[in-house]
Amino acid sequence: MGPDTPLGRALWRLRSRACWDDAAALLDPYAPGHPQAALGRAALLVERCVFTAEGWPAAEDALRLAEAVAQVDDDRGAAACERGQLAYAATVLGVRDRTDEARAALGRAAALLAPHAPGRALLDFRRGLLAENLSETPESARAAYRRAHAGATSRGDLLLCSFTWRHLAGLAAREGELAEARHGFTESLRLREELGFLVGMAPALASLAEVEPEPEATRLREEAGRLVRLLGGVPTWLATRLPGAGQAGPEAGAEES
Incomplete structure (x- = not known):
């Protein structure tokens, strides 16, 4: 499922052209038993919300599955990072104020992800978004x-x-x-x-x-x-x-x- 596999290349083509639902559907068969597939599917549907301000229930469902199948702290931290991003997007797009949830989720991600974990840079970026746009610091x-x-x-x-x-x-x-x-x-x-x-x-x-x-x-x-x-x-x-x-x-x- 890496970026250089046929599936990874197909996912990138669809994602980069705003076809998030189609990309997520490619991961549907794998998500229930594979934490990385579940995380990837959740990330696609969260990104769809960010770009379109739609699809919130599907993203929530995908996040719950990713959280349920996570087996190690890196997976749990990555899922928490996606939950923080979804709450942030809902807040800045005026859907519902979920500022506290966004901060709590990203704080949980920071506690779970090791300093050099693969998802740490993305977490830092999203904490920057909160600081800039919600905390105004x-x-x-x-x-x-x-x-x-x-x-x-x-x-x-x-x-x-x-x-x-x-x-x-x-x-x-x-x-x-x-x-x-x-x-x-x-x-x-x-x-x-x-x-x-x-x-x-x-x-x-x-x-x-x-x-x-x-x-x-x-x-x-x-x-x-x-x-x-x-x-x-x-x-x-x-x-x-x-x-x-x-x-x-x-x-x-x-x-x-």
């Missing part, structure tokens, strides 16, 4: 993103690096450091293009547009809007803010996991 967020970036870099996790670049750049932009922000957003977009992470390209383009002068900013927004239309209005939280992308979903934004 940008310095704590920056420290968490930097830990996540270092961990992702050491493991060659280029997709997570694209997220950490984007959020570090976002903090720089808030502080008026436009050159630093432009560099980070450009790196995030470059990685997503190299990986073929189609569903993540529109947010990267839109972020870069915020720190580019005209007419480049307009060109980037138009390209982001084209990609959102191509994917049927996904991410929904971005569709309302781009020219010609359609009107769908809440105004608030969540980050991809």
Whole structure:
């Protein structure tokens, strides 16, 4: 089920094109007896919620299964990390305030995951999201993103690096450091293009547009809007803010996991 297996490649193709339900269905036969399959299936359905603000019951069911079949602390910690992300997304997308649940779940994940566990960098990134968007403590967020970036870099996790670049750049932009922000957003977009992470390209383009002068900013927004239309209005939280992308979903934004 690794990324270089036929199943892993099929999962990536579907995930990167916003076909999370189809990807999760490929793992359905394995999930009840394989903790990693159950975790992967839950992560796909949580990510669907983040991008579409829909599918919450299915994600909850998948998380309960992942929690039930987990056999070691790394698996339990990864499941807790996904539960924290689901609660965070519900909060920032205005579905329901689950801030306390998000903090508790990520705290549990931190207690379960060893310092050098494979899921530690993703946990650091998600703790940064909470610090930035729920606690409004940008310095704590920056420290968490930097830990996540270092961990992702050491493991060659280029997709997570694209997220950490984007959020570090976002903090720089808030502080008026436009050159630093432009560099980070450009790196995030470059990685997503190299990986073929189609569903993540529109947010990267839109972020870069915020720190580019005209007419480049307009060109980037138009390209982001084209990609959102191509994917049927996904991410929904971005569709309302781009020219010609359609009107769908809440105004608030969540980050991809």
